[in-house]
Amino acid sequence: MLSYLIRRIALAVVVLFGLLVATFFIIHLVPGDPVRIVLAGRATPQTVARVRHQLGLDRPLLGQFWLYVKNTLQGHFGTSFTLDAPVSELLKQRAGASAALIGYGMLVSLVIGVPLAIAAALRPNRVLDNEIRVGTTLTFAMPSFWLGLMLALIFGLKLAWFPVAGYSGGFVGILRTLTLPAFALGLALTAVVVRTLRSSLLEVMRSEYIEAARSRGLREVRIVGKHALRTSIMGTLTILSVNLGFLIGGTVVLEQVFQIPGLGTLLLEAVEKRDYQIVQALALLAGAAVVFASLAADVLQAVLDPRVRLAGR
Protein backbone atom coordinates (compact mmCIF):
# COMPACT_ATOMS: atom_id res chain seq x y z
CA MET A 1 0.00 0.00 0.00
CA LEU A 2 2.65 2.48 1.10
CA SER A 3 4.91 1.68 -1.84
CA TYR A 4 2.00 2.14 -4.24
CA LEU A 5 1.21 5.54 -2.70
CA ILE A 6 4.83 6.65 -2.86
CA ARG A 7 5.15 5.63 -6.50
CA ARG A 8 1.87 7.33 -7.40
CA ILE A 9 2.82 10.56 -5.64
CA ALA A 10 6.29 10.52 -7.21
CA LEU A 11 4.65 10.23 -10.63
CA ALA A 12 2.42 13.22 -9.83
CA VAL A 13 5.46 15.25 -8.80
CA VAL A 14 7.21 14.41 -12.08
CA VAL A 15 4.15 15.48 -14.07
CA LEU A 16 3.80 18.69 -12.05
CA PHE A 17 7.42 19.50 -12.78
CA GLY A 18 6.71 18.83 -16.44
CA LEU A 19 3.82 21.28 -16.26
CA LEU A 20 6.12 23.93 -14.84
CA VAL A 21 8.57 23.35 -17.70
CA ALA A 22 5.76 23.40 -20.27
CA THR A 23 4.09 26.58 -19.02
CA PHE A 24 7.47 28.28 -18.79
CA PHE A 25 8.43 27.39 -22.32
CA ILE A 26 5.06 28.11 -23.88
CA ILE A 27 5.77 31.74 -23.14
CA HIS A 28 9.41 31.55 -24.22
CA LEU A 29 9.40 29.37 -27.30
CA VAL A 30 6.22 30.25 -29.13
CA PRO A 31 7.06 32.85 -31.77
CA GLY A 32 6.41 36.41 -30.65
CA ASP A 33 8.00 38.46 -27.89
CA PRO A 34 5.57 38.88 -24.99
CA VAL A 35 7.07 42.21 -23.96
CA ARG A 36 6.75 43.78 -27.39
CA ILE A 37 3.24 42.40 -27.66
CA VAL A 38 2.23 43.83 -24.28
CA LEU A 39 3.73 47.22 -24.98
CA ALA A 40 2.48 47.18 -28.57
CA GLY A 41 2.75 50.70 -29.99
CA ARG A 42 4.51 52.40 -27.09
CA ALA A 43 7.60 50.23 -27.25
CA THR A 44 10.66 52.43 -27.12
CA PRO A 45 13.84 50.40 -26.72
CA GLN A 46 14.21 51.78 -23.20
CA THR A 47 10.78 50.68 -21.99
CA VAL A 48 11.23 47.26 -23.56
CA ALA A 49 14.52 46.88 -21.70
CA ARG A 50 12.99 48.09 -18.44
CA VAL A 51 10.02 45.72 -18.62
CA ARG A 52 12.29 42.85 -19.60
CA HIS A 53 14.35 43.55 -16.51
CA GLN A 54 11.26 43.77 -14.29
CA LEU A 55 10.14 40.37 -15.47
CA GLY A 56 13.59 38.88 -15.16
CA LEU A 57 13.62 38.23 -18.92
CA ASP A 58 17.18 39.58 -19.22
CA ARG A 59 18.55 36.75 -17.06
CA PRO A 60 19.83 33.50 -18.56
CA LEU A 61 17.04 31.08 -19.41
CA LEU A 62 17.88 28.59 -16.69
CA GLY A 63 17.98 31.35 -14.09
CA GLN A 64 14.57 32.55 -15.25
CA PHE A 65 13.17 29.07 -14.95
CA TRP A 66 14.56 28.64 -11.45
CA LEU A 67 13.01 31.99 -10.41
CA TYR A 68 9.70 30.89 -11.91
CA VAL A 69 9.72 27.58 -10.03
CA LYS A 70 10.67 29.24 -6.75
CA ASN A 71 8.00 31.91 -7.00
CA THR A 72 5.32 29.45 -8.06
CA LEU A 73 6.03 27.09 -5.18
CA GLN A 74 5.65 30.02 -2.80
CA GLY A 75 2.31 30.89 -4.36
CA HIS A 76 3.56 34.00 -6.18
CA PHE A 77 2.32 34.12 -9.74
CA GLY A 78 3.69 37.55 -10.46
CA THR A 79 1.84 40.81 -10.95
CA SER A 80 -0.71 41.49 -13.63
CA PHE A 81 0.41 44.21 -16.03
CA THR A 82 -2.97 45.41 -16.99
CA LEU A 83 -4.93 45.07 -13.76
CA ASP A 84 -1.96 46.11 -11.59
CA ALA A 85 -2.70 43.50 -8.92
CA PRO A 86 -1.03 40.28 -7.74
CA VAL A 87 -2.19 37.43 -9.97
CA SER A 88 -2.85 35.21 -6.94
CA GLU A 89 -5.36 37.78 -5.61
CA LEU A 90 -7.17 37.87 -8.95
CA LEU A 91 -7.33 34.07 -8.99
CA LYS A 92 -8.80 33.98 -5.50
CA GLN A 93 -11.53 36.46 -6.39
CA ARG A 94 -12.60 34.50 -9.44
CA ALA A 95 -12.14 30.88 -8.38
CA GLY A 96 -15.43 30.47 -6.50
CA ALA A 97 -17.77 30.79 -9.45
CA SER A 98 -15.71 28.43 -11.63
CA ALA A 99 -15.39 25.79 -8.91
CA ALA A 100 -19.14 25.92 -8.28
CA LEU A 101 -19.89 25.54 -11.98
CA ILE A 102 -17.53 22.57 -12.39
CA GLY A 103 -18.88 20.84 -9.27
CA TYR A 104 -22.47 21.40 -10.32
CA GLY A 105 -21.69 20.14 -13.83
CA MET A 106 -20.12 16.94 -12.47
CA LEU A 107 -23.14 16.41 -10.26
CA VAL A 108 -25.48 16.78 -13.24
CA SER A 109 -23.48 14.25 -15.27
CA LEU A 110 -23.62 11.70 -12.44
CA VAL A 111 -27.28 12.20 -11.56
CA ILE A 112 -28.29 11.74 -15.20
CA GLY A 113 -25.55 9.33 -16.26
CA VAL A 114 -25.58 6.66 -13.54
CA PRO A 115 -29.27 5.65 -13.87
CA LEU A 116 -28.96 5.63 -17.67
CA ALA A 117 -25.87 3.40 -17.51
CA ILE A 118 -27.65 0.95 -15.19
CA ALA A 119 -30.68 0.89 -17.47
CA ALA A 120 -28.46 0.23 -20.48
CA ALA A 121 -26.43 -2.48 -18.74
CA LEU A 122 -29.54 -4.33 -17.53
CA ARG A 123 -30.52 -5.27 -21.06
CA PRO A 124 -27.52 -4.76 -23.35
CA ASN A 125 -28.13 -4.27 -27.07
CA ARG A 126 -31.87 -3.99 -26.65
CA VAL A 127 -33.95 -1.03 -27.79
CA LEU A 128 -33.42 1.09 -24.68
CA ASP A 129 -29.67 0.48 -24.70
CA ASN A 130 -29.41 1.54 -28.34
CA GLU A 131 -31.53 4.62 -27.74
CA ILE A 132 -29.32 5.61 -24.83
CA ARG A 133 -26.25 5.08 -26.98
CA VAL A 134 -27.52 7.29 -29.81
CA GLY A 135 -28.72 9.85 -27.27
CA THR A 136 -25.35 10.10 -25.59
CA THR A 137 -23.60 10.28 -28.97
CA LEU A 138 -25.82 13.29 -29.69
CA THR A 139 -25.14 15.11 -26.43
CA PHE A 140 -21.44 14.40 -26.81
CA ALA A 141 -21.46 16.00 -30.26
CA MET A 142 -23.18 19.19 -29.08
CA PRO A 143 -20.95 22.22 -28.66
CA SER A 144 -21.46 23.10 -24.99
CA PHE A 145 -21.81 26.81 -25.75
CA TRP A 146 -24.49 26.06 -28.33
CA LEU A 147 -26.35 23.82 -25.89
CA GLY A 148 -26.02 26.61 -23.32
CA LEU A 149 -27.55 29.09 -25.77
CA MET A 150 -30.39 26.69 -26.57
CA LEU A 151 -31.10 26.20 -22.85
CA ALA A 152 -30.94 29.98 -22.37
CA LEU A 153 -33.38 30.45 -25.26
CA ILE A 154 -35.91 27.94 -23.92
CA PHE A 155 -35.61 28.12 -20.12
CA GLY A 156 -34.28 31.65 -19.84
CA LEU A 157 -35.89 33.77 -22.53
CA LYS A 158 -39.10 31.88 -23.39
CA LEU A 159 -40.06 30.31 -20.06
CA ALA A 160 -38.14 32.81 -17.89
CA TRP A 161 -37.33 30.18 -15.25
CA PHE A 162 -33.69 31.17 -14.95
CA PRO A 163 -31.66 34.33 -15.64
CA VAL A 164 -29.54 34.11 -18.81
CA ALA A 165 -26.56 36.05 -17.45
CA GLY A 166 -24.76 36.84 -14.22
CA TYR A 167 -23.73 35.00 -11.10
CA SER A 168 -24.62 35.16 -7.43
CA GLY A 169 -23.14 33.05 -4.66
CA GLY A 170 -24.86 31.06 -1.93
CA PHE A 171 -26.91 27.92 -2.39
CA VAL A 172 -29.98 29.63 -3.83
CA GLY A 173 -27.89 31.99 -5.93
CA ILE A 174 -25.93 29.10 -7.45
CA LEU A 175 -29.10 27.16 -8.09
CA ARG A 176 -30.59 30.16 -9.87
CA THR A 177 -27.61 31.35 -11.88
CA LEU A 178 -25.62 28.19 -12.56
CA THR A 179 -28.31 25.62 -13.35
CA LEU A 180 -28.40 26.33 -17.09
CA PRO A 181 -24.62 26.44 -17.60
CA ALA A 182 -24.16 23.37 -15.37
CA PHE A 183 -26.57 21.36 -17.52
CA ALA A 184 -24.83 22.52 -20.69
CA LEU A 185 -21.52 21.46 -19.16
CA GLY A 186 -22.76 18.23 -17.57
CA LEU A 187 -24.71 16.82 -20.51
CA ALA A 188 -21.58 16.45 -22.65
CA LEU A 189 -19.87 14.60 -19.81
CA THR A 190 -22.93 12.41 -19.31
CA ALA A 191 -21.99 10.58 -22.50
CA VAL A 192 -18.60 9.72 -21.02
CA VAL A 193 -20.13 8.60 -17.71
CA VAL A 194 -22.78 6.41 -19.36
CA ARG A 195 -20.35 4.70 -21.72
CA THR A 196 -17.57 3.92 -19.28
CA LEU A 197 -19.91 2.90 -16.49
CA ARG A 198 -21.98 0.73 -18.83
CA SER A 199 -19.04 -1.21 -20.22
CA SER A 200 -17.53 -1.56 -16.76
CA LEU A 201 -20.86 -2.84 -15.38
CA LEU A 202 -21.12 -5.40 -18.19
CA GLU A 203 -17.61 -6.60 -17.44
CA VAL A 204 -18.30 -6.93 -13.72
CA MET A 205 -21.56 -8.74 -14.51
CA ARG A 206 -19.56 -11.68 -15.86
CA SER A 207 -17.58 -12.14 -12.65
CA GLU A 208 -18.15 -14.96 -10.20
CA TYR A 209 -19.53 -13.01 -7.29
CA ILE A 210 -22.31 -11.68 -9.49
CA GLU A 211 -23.01 -15.25 -10.57
CA ALA A 212 -23.20 -16.13 -6.88
CA ALA A 213 -25.63 -13.29 -6.20
CA ARG A 214 -27.78 -14.51 -9.10
CA SER A 215 -27.79 -18.06 -7.79
CA ARG A 216 -29.02 -16.75 -4.46
CA GLY A 217 -32.01 -15.50 -6.41
CA LEU A 218 -31.47 -11.76 -6.04
CA ARG A 219 -33.33 -9.57 -8.48
CA GLU A 220 -31.35 -8.32 -11.49
CA VAL A 221 -31.97 -4.65 -10.67
CA ARG A 222 -30.57 -5.19 -7.20
CA ILE A 223 -27.54 -7.08 -8.53
CA VAL A 224 -26.67 -4.34 -11.01
CA GLY A 225 -27.73 -1.38 -8.86
CA LYS A 226 -25.95 -2.50 -5.72
CA HIS A 227 -23.33 -5.19 -6.16
CA ALA A 228 -22.01 -4.43 -9.63
CA LEU A 229 -22.32 -0.66 -9.27
CA ARG A 230 -20.18 -0.60 -6.14
CA THR A 231 -17.27 -2.07 -8.07
CA SER A 232 -17.79 -0.01 -11.20
CA ILE A 233 -18.42 3.42 -9.73
CA MET A 234 -14.80 3.89 -8.67
CA GLY A 235 -13.68 3.53 -12.26
CA THR A 236 -16.22 6.17 -13.20
CA LEU A 237 -14.83 8.55 -10.57
CA THR A 238 -11.39 8.07 -12.14
CA ILE A 239 -12.85 8.89 -15.53
CA LEU A 240 -14.47 12.00 -14.07
CA SER A 241 -11.17 13.15 -12.61
CA VAL A 242 -9.42 12.58 -15.94
CA ASN A 243 -12.13 14.63 -17.63
CA LEU A 244 -11.68 17.55 -15.26
CA GLY A 245 -9.55 19.12 -17.98
CA PHE A 246 -12.44 18.81 -20.42
CA LEU A 247 -14.76 20.43 -17.86
CA ILE A 248 -12.31 23.28 -17.28
CA GLY A 249 -12.21 23.94 -21.03
CA GLY A 250 -16.01 23.87 -21.16
CA THR A 251 -16.21 26.29 -18.26
CA VAL A 252 -14.18 28.89 -20.13
CA VAL A 253 -16.70 28.95 -22.95
CA LEU A 254 -19.83 28.69 -20.77
CA GLU A 255 -18.71 31.47 -18.46
CA GLN A 256 -18.56 33.64 -21.55
CA VAL A 257 -22.04 32.52 -22.70
CA PHE A 258 -23.65 33.25 -19.33
CA GLN A 259 -21.43 36.19 -18.35
CA ILE A 260 -20.17 34.50 -15.18
CA PRO A 261 -17.20 36.27 -13.54
CA GLY A 262 -14.99 33.19 -13.07
CA LEU A 263 -11.49 32.09 -14.01
CA GLY A 264 -12.57 31.46 -17.61
CA THR A 265 -13.63 35.04 -18.20
CA LEU A 266 -10.44 36.17 -16.44
CA LEU A 267 -8.45 34.07 -18.92
CA LEU A 268 -10.22 35.61 -21.89
CA GLU A 269 -9.75 39.14 -20.56
CA ALA A 270 -6.07 38.33 -20.08
CA VAL A 271 -5.77 36.97 -23.64
CA GLU A 272 -7.43 40.06 -25.04
CA LYS A 273 -5.04 42.36 -23.18
CA ARG A 274 -2.06 40.05 -23.73
CA ASP A 275 -1.52 39.83 -19.97
CA TYR A 276 0.61 36.74 -20.19
CA GLN A 277 1.35 36.46 -16.45
CA ILE A 278 -2.31 35.62 -15.87
CA VAL A 279 -2.43 33.25 -18.85
CA GLN A 280 0.62 31.39 -17.59
CA ALA A 281 -0.73 31.12 -14.04
CA LEU A 282 -4.12 29.87 -15.23
CA ALA A 283 -2.61 27.29 -17.59
CA LEU A 284 -0.44 25.96 -14.78
CA LEU A 285 -3.32 25.98 -12.31
CA ALA A 286 -5.62 24.12 -14.71
CA GLY A 287 -2.99 21.47 -15.39
CA ALA A 288 -2.20 21.09 -11.69
CA ALA A 289 -5.90 20.71 -10.89
CA VAL A 290 -6.12 17.78 -13.30
CA VAL A 291 -2.99 16.16 -11.82
CA PHE A 292 -4.27 16.49 -8.24
CA ALA A 293 -7.74 15.26 -9.14
CA SER A 294 -6.43 12.12 -10.81
CA LEU A 295 -3.99 11.56 -7.91
CA ALA A 296 -6.87 11.88 -5.44
CA ALA A 297 -9.02 9.47 -7.46
CA ASP A 298 -6.23 6.89 -7.68
CA VAL A 299 -5.39 7.10 -3.99
CA LEU A 300 -9.05 6.87 -3.01
CA GLN A 301 -9.45 3.86 -5.26
CA ALA A 302 -6.38 2.17 -3.79
CA VAL A 303 -7.69 2.73 -0.27
CA LEU A 304 -11.14 1.38 -1.08
CA ASP A 305 -10.29 -1.40 -3.52
CA PRO A 306 -7.48 -3.77 -2.51
CA ARG A 307 -7.20 -5.19 -6.03
CA VAL A 308 -5.72 -1.91 -7.31
CA ARG A 309 -2.80 -1.63 -4.94
CA LEU A 310 -2.04 -5.34 -5.13
CA ALA A 311 -2.13 -5.41 -8.93
CA GLY A 312 0.74 -2.93 -9.05
CA ARG A 313 3.18 -5.35 -7.37
Added chain:
Amino acid sequence: MTTIDVLDQPPAPATEIAAPRGRSGLRGLSLQTKVGGGILVAFVVAAVFAPLIAPYGSNELDFVHIYAAPSWSHLFGTDGAGRDVFSRTLYALRLDLGIVLLVTYPPLVLGVFLGALAGYFGGIVDAVIARIVDVMIAFPFMILVIAVIAIVGPGVKGVLIGVPIVAWALYARLARSQMLVLREQSFMLATVALGYSRKRAILRHAVPNLMRSSLIYSTLDMIANLLLLSGLAYLGLGAQPPTAELGSIIADGQSALLNAWWVTTLPGLVVVLFGLGAGLVGDGLSDGRLGGGVP
Protein backbone atom coordinates in the same frame (compact mmCIF):
# COMPACT_ATOMS: atom_id res chain seq x y z
CA MET B 1 -9.87 17.63 -23.49
CA THR B 2 -10.91 14.62 -23.48
CA THR B 3 -13.38 12.64 -25.29
CA ILE B 4 -15.12 9.45 -24.49
CA ASP B 5 -12.20 7.83 -22.88
CA VAL B 6 -11.19 4.67 -24.64
CA LEU B 7 -7.65 4.94 -23.44
CA ASP B 8 -8.16 3.46 -20.01
CA GLN B 9 -9.69 0.32 -21.45
CA PRO B 10 -7.34 -2.64 -21.60
CA PRO B 11 -6.07 -3.07 -25.15
CA ALA B 12 -7.73 -5.74 -27.19
CA PRO B 13 -5.51 -8.67 -28.10
CA ALA B 14 -3.92 -8.21 -31.46
CA THR B 15 -5.86 -11.02 -33.00
CA GLU B 16 -9.02 -9.04 -32.39
CA ILE B 17 -7.49 -5.87 -33.72
CA ALA B 18 -6.95 -7.33 -37.16
CA ALA B 19 -9.72 -6.44 -39.57
CA PRO B 20 -12.07 -9.20 -40.61
CA ARG B 21 -10.78 -10.34 -43.96
CA GLY B 22 -12.41 -11.99 -46.87
CA ARG B 23 -15.36 -9.64 -47.03
CA SER B 24 -15.16 -6.98 -49.65
CA GLY B 25 -16.50 -3.46 -49.80
CA LEU B 26 -19.36 -2.25 -47.69
CA ARG B 27 -21.04 -5.57 -47.05
CA GLY B 28 -19.14 -6.29 -43.85
CA LEU B 29 -20.16 -2.98 -42.28
CA SER B 30 -23.06 -2.62 -39.87
CA LEU B 31 -26.05 -0.44 -40.64
CA GLN B 32 -24.97 2.23 -38.19
CA THR B 33 -21.53 2.45 -39.79
CA LYS B 34 -23.16 2.92 -43.19
CA VAL B 35 -25.53 5.60 -41.92
CA GLY B 36 -22.69 7.40 -40.15
CA GLY B 37 -20.46 7.01 -43.19
CA GLY B 38 -23.21 8.43 -45.39
CA ILE B 39 -23.47 11.48 -43.17
CA LEU B 40 -19.70 11.99 -43.27
CA VAL B 41 -19.55 11.62 -47.05
CA ALA B 42 -22.35 14.19 -47.38
CA PHE B 43 -20.35 16.58 -45.20
CA VAL B 44 -17.18 16.09 -47.20
CA VAL B 45 -19.06 16.68 -50.48
CA ALA B 46 -20.71 19.79 -49.01
CA ALA B 47 -17.35 21.09 -47.82
CA VAL B 48 -15.45 20.38 -51.03
CA PHE B 49 -18.11 21.77 -53.34
CA ALA B 50 -19.24 24.60 -51.03
CA PRO B 51 -18.60 27.33 -53.63
CA LEU B 52 -20.78 25.43 -56.14
CA ILE B 53 -23.56 24.50 -53.72
CA ALA B 54 -23.86 27.74 -51.77
CA PRO B 55 -26.64 29.86 -53.28
CA TYR B 56 -25.03 33.11 -52.09
CA GLY B 57 -21.53 34.34 -51.33
CA SER B 58 -20.36 33.88 -47.78
CA ASN B 59 -20.23 37.63 -47.18
CA GLU B 60 -22.92 38.81 -49.56
CA LEU B 61 -24.77 41.58 -47.74
CA ASP B 62 -28.48 42.17 -48.31
CA PHE B 63 -29.86 44.92 -46.12
CA VAL B 64 -33.37 44.43 -47.43
CA HIS B 65 -33.57 40.95 -45.91
CA ILE B 66 -32.16 41.35 -42.40
CA TYR B 67 -33.02 38.47 -40.04
CA ALA B 68 -35.25 36.82 -42.63
CA ALA B 69 -36.72 33.57 -41.32
CA PRO B 70 -35.77 30.29 -43.03
CA SER B 71 -37.51 29.90 -46.39
CA TRP B 72 -36.83 28.25 -49.76
CA SER B 73 -34.70 31.19 -50.88
CA HIS B 74 -32.80 31.24 -47.56
CA LEU B 75 -32.77 27.71 -46.15
CA PHE B 76 -31.23 28.74 -42.83
CA GLY B 77 -32.59 32.30 -42.90
CA THR B 78 -30.39 35.40 -42.87
CA ASP B 79 -28.37 37.14 -40.17
CA GLY B 80 -28.17 40.74 -38.94
CA ALA B 81 -26.41 41.88 -42.11
CA GLY B 82 -28.76 39.97 -44.41
CA ARG B 83 -26.13 37.34 -45.15
CA ASP B 84 -27.45 33.90 -46.09
CA VAL B 85 -26.76 31.67 -43.06
CA PHE B 86 -26.86 28.46 -45.12
CA SER B 87 -24.15 29.69 -47.48
CA ARG B 88 -22.04 30.96 -44.60
CA THR B 89 -22.43 27.61 -42.84
CA LEU B 90 -21.21 25.77 -45.96
CA TYR B 91 -18.13 27.95 -46.27
CA ALA B 92 -17.49 27.66 -42.54
CA LEU B 93 -17.78 23.89 -42.78
CA ARG B 94 -15.23 23.88 -45.58
CA LEU B 95 -12.76 25.85 -43.48
CA ASP B 96 -13.44 23.99 -40.22
CA LEU B 97 -13.31 20.47 -41.65
CA GLY B 98 -10.03 21.32 -43.38
CA ILE B 99 -8.54 22.51 -40.08
CA VAL B 100 -9.93 19.50 -38.22
CA LEU B 101 -8.25 17.10 -40.66
CA LEU B 102 -4.98 19.01 -40.33
CA VAL B 103 -4.94 18.91 -36.54
CA THR B 104 -6.18 15.31 -36.25
CA TYR B 105 -4.23 13.14 -38.67
CA PRO B 106 -0.61 14.39 -38.70
CA PRO B 107 -0.52 14.11 -34.86
CA LEU B 108 -2.06 10.65 -35.19
CA VAL B 109 0.85 9.43 -37.31
CA LEU B 110 3.41 10.99 -34.99
CA GLY B 111 1.66 9.68 -31.88
CA VAL B 112 1.36 6.11 -33.15
CA PHE B 113 5.02 6.13 -34.16
CA LEU B 114 6.23 7.44 -30.77
CA GLY B 115 3.88 5.11 -28.90
CA ALA B 116 5.20 2.17 -30.93
CA LEU B 117 8.79 3.12 -30.06
CA ALA B 118 7.95 3.45 -26.35
CA GLY B 119 6.16 0.11 -26.26
CA TYR B 120 8.73 -1.73 -28.36
CA PHE B 121 11.91 -0.59 -26.63
CA GLY B 122 10.65 -0.06 -23.08
CA GLY B 123 13.22 1.18 -20.59
CA ILE B 124 14.44 4.76 -20.80
CA VAL B 125 12.78 5.46 -24.19
CA ASP B 126 9.46 4.39 -22.72
CA ALA B 127 9.94 6.34 -19.50
CA VAL B 128 10.73 9.59 -21.31
CA ILE B 129 7.91 9.32 -23.86
CA ALA B 130 5.35 8.17 -21.28
CA ARG B 131 6.14 11.08 -18.91
CA ILE B 132 5.86 13.65 -21.71
CA VAL B 133 2.52 12.07 -22.62
CA ASP B 134 1.39 12.36 -18.99
CA VAL B 135 2.22 16.05 -18.93
CA MET B 136 0.49 16.73 -22.25
CA ILE B 137 -2.65 14.88 -21.22
CA ALA B 138 -2.77 16.69 -17.87
CA PHE B 139 -3.16 20.00 -19.73
CA PRO B 140 -6.73 21.02 -20.30
CA PHE B 141 -6.65 21.17 -24.08
CA MET B 142 -8.69 24.32 -24.47
CA ILE B 143 -6.57 26.24 -21.94
CA LEU B 144 -3.36 25.27 -23.68
CA VAL B 145 -4.62 26.32 -27.10
CA ILE B 146 -5.89 29.60 -25.65
CA ALA B 147 -2.48 30.15 -24.05
CA VAL B 148 -0.80 29.63 -27.43
CA ILE B 149 -3.30 32.01 -29.04
CA ALA B 150 -2.48 34.57 -26.34
CA ILE B 151 1.05 34.65 -27.72
CA VAL B 152 0.62 34.25 -31.49
CA GLY B 153 -2.62 36.22 -31.65
CA PRO B 154 -6.16 35.19 -32.60
CA GLY B 155 -6.70 33.29 -35.82
CA VAL B 156 -6.34 29.88 -37.36
CA LYS B 157 -2.57 29.91 -36.75
CA GLY B 158 -2.94 29.52 -32.98
CA VAL B 159 -5.13 26.46 -33.47
CA LEU B 160 -2.75 24.92 -35.98
CA ILE B 161 0.16 25.33 -33.55
CA GLY B 162 -1.64 24.65 -30.27
CA VAL B 163 -3.70 21.54 -31.01
CA PRO B 164 -0.94 19.33 -32.49
CA ILE B 165 1.34 20.10 -29.51
CA VAL B 166 -1.01 18.01 -27.38
CA ALA B 167 -3.03 15.90 -29.80
CA TRP B 168 -0.32 13.31 -30.53
CA ALA B 169 -0.13 12.33 -26.87
CA LEU B 170 -3.45 10.47 -26.75
CA TYR B 171 -2.49 8.38 -29.78
CA ALA B 172 0.92 7.68 -28.30
CA ARG B 173 -0.66 6.38 -25.10
CA LEU B 174 -3.09 4.20 -27.04
CA ALA B 175 -0.40 2.83 -29.37
CA ARG B 176 2.05 2.24 -26.51
CA SER B 177 -0.38 0.14 -24.49
CA GLN B 178 -1.18 -1.94 -27.57
CA MET B 179 2.44 -2.31 -28.52
CA LEU B 180 3.12 -3.88 -25.11
CA VAL B 181 0.67 -6.65 -26.05
CA LEU B 182 1.69 -6.82 -29.69
CA ARG B 183 5.38 -7.17 -28.85
CA GLU B 184 4.72 -10.60 -27.35
CA GLN B 185 2.67 -11.90 -30.29
CA SER B 186 4.22 -14.71 -32.27
CA PHE B 187 4.42 -12.77 -35.53
CA MET B 188 6.41 -10.04 -33.80
CA LEU B 189 8.67 -12.59 -32.16
CA ALA B 190 9.12 -14.09 -35.61
CA THR B 191 10.54 -10.80 -36.92
CA VAL B 192 13.41 -11.26 -34.45
CA ALA B 193 13.87 -14.94 -35.37
CA LEU B 194 13.91 -14.02 -39.05
CA GLY B 195 16.58 -11.43 -38.40
CA TYR B 196 14.52 -8.46 -39.60
CA SER B 197 15.82 -5.07 -38.56
CA ARG B 198 14.00 -3.30 -35.73
CA LYS B 199 13.02 -0.58 -38.17
CA ARG B 200 11.34 -3.11 -40.40
CA ALA B 201 9.69 -4.89 -37.45
CA ILE B 202 8.22 -1.65 -36.10
CA LEU B 203 7.30 0.17 -39.29
CA ARG B 204 6.20 -2.73 -41.49
CA HIS B 205 4.76 -5.17 -38.98
CA ALA B 206 3.71 -3.39 -35.79
CA VAL B 207 2.55 0.07 -36.91
CA PRO B 208 -0.08 -1.15 -39.39
CA ASN B 209 -1.65 -3.15 -36.56
CA LEU B 210 -1.56 -0.18 -34.21
CA MET B 211 -3.12 2.13 -36.78
CA ARG B 212 -6.51 0.49 -36.74
CA SER B 213 -7.54 1.40 -33.22
CA SER B 214 -6.02 4.85 -33.52
CA LEU B 215 -8.03 5.44 -36.69
CA ILE B 216 -11.18 4.36 -34.87
CA TYR B 217 -10.34 6.64 -31.99
CA SER B 218 -9.70 9.46 -34.45
CA THR B 219 -13.42 9.62 -35.26
CA LEU B 220 -14.01 10.75 -31.67
CA ASP B 221 -11.00 13.01 -31.84
CA MET B 222 -12.40 14.72 -34.93
CA ILE B 223 -15.60 15.51 -33.02
CA ALA B 224 -13.58 16.82 -30.07
CA ASN B 225 -11.44 18.96 -32.38
CA LEU B 226 -14.46 20.36 -34.23
CA LEU B 227 -16.05 21.24 -30.87
CA LEU B 228 -12.81 22.83 -29.71
CA LEU B 229 -12.51 24.77 -32.93
CA SER B 230 -16.07 26.07 -32.82
CA GLY B 231 -15.64 26.93 -29.14
CA LEU B 232 -12.60 29.03 -29.96
CA ALA B 233 -14.39 30.67 -32.87
CA TYR B 234 -17.32 31.41 -30.58
CA LEU B 235 -14.93 33.16 -28.20
CA GLY B 236 -13.62 35.23 -31.10
CA LEU B 237 -10.22 33.52 -31.05
CA GLY B 238 -10.61 31.68 -34.37
CA ALA B 239 -10.60 32.99 -37.93
CA GLN B 240 -11.25 36.71 -37.82
CA PRO B 241 -14.36 38.36 -39.31
CA PRO B 242 -15.71 38.46 -41.89
CA THR B 243 -14.45 34.89 -42.47
CA ALA B 244 -17.14 32.53 -41.26
CA GLU B 245 -16.50 29.70 -38.85
CA LEU B 246 -19.27 27.59 -37.37
CA GLY B 247 -18.65 28.98 -33.89
CA SER B 248 -18.55 32.59 -35.00
CA ILE B 249 -21.83 32.28 -36.93
CA ILE B 250 -23.42 30.92 -33.75
CA ALA B 251 -21.92 33.79 -31.76
CA ASP B 252 -23.26 36.32 -34.31
CA GLY B 253 -26.77 35.07 -33.63
CA GLN B 254 -26.55 35.30 -29.85
CA SER B 255 -27.60 38.95 -29.63
CA ALA B 256 -30.80 38.21 -31.54
CA LEU B 257 -31.47 34.81 -30.01
CA LEU B 258 -35.13 35.41 -29.26
CA ASN B 259 -36.06 37.14 -32.53
CA ALA B 260 -33.87 35.21 -34.95
CA TRP B 261 -33.31 31.80 -33.36
CA TRP B 262 -32.20 30.29 -36.66
CA VAL B 263 -28.86 32.11 -36.87
CA THR B 264 -27.67 30.36 -33.70
CA THR B 265 -29.67 27.14 -33.78
CA LEU B 266 -29.17 25.80 -37.31
CA PRO B 267 -25.35 25.99 -37.63
CA GLY B 268 -25.17 24.30 -34.23
CA LEU B 269 -27.36 21.48 -35.50
CA VAL B 270 -24.93 21.05 -38.39
CA VAL B 271 -22.11 20.49 -35.87
CA VAL B 272 -24.27 17.98 -33.98
CA LEU B 273 -25.09 16.11 -37.21
CA PHE B 274 -21.40 15.84 -38.08
CA GLY B 275 -20.70 14.55 -34.58
CA LEU B 276 -23.48 12.00 -34.90
CA GLY B 277 -22.04 10.76 -38.20
CA ALA B 278 -18.50 10.46 -36.87
CA GLY B 279 -19.75 8.91 -33.62
CA LEU B 280 -21.77 6.26 -35.47
CA VAL B 281 -18.81 5.36 -37.67
CA GLY B 282 -16.51 5.11 -34.66
CA ASP B 283 -19.00 3.02 -32.71
CA GLY B 284 -19.72 0.75 -35.65
CA LEU B 285 -16.08 0.16 -36.53
CA SER B 286 -15.01 -0.48 -32.97
CA ASP B 287 -17.85 -2.96 -32.75
CA GLY B 288 -17.99 -2.62 -29.01
CA ARG B 289 -14.37 -3.37 -28.36
CA LEU B 290 -13.50 0.21 -27.62
CA GLY B 291 -15.85 1.83 -25.17
CA GLY B 292 -19.45 1.17 -26.12
CA GLY B 293 -20.92 -2.06 -27.37
CA VAL B 294 -21.00 -5.46 -25.78
CA PRO B 295 -17.70 -6.89 -24.65
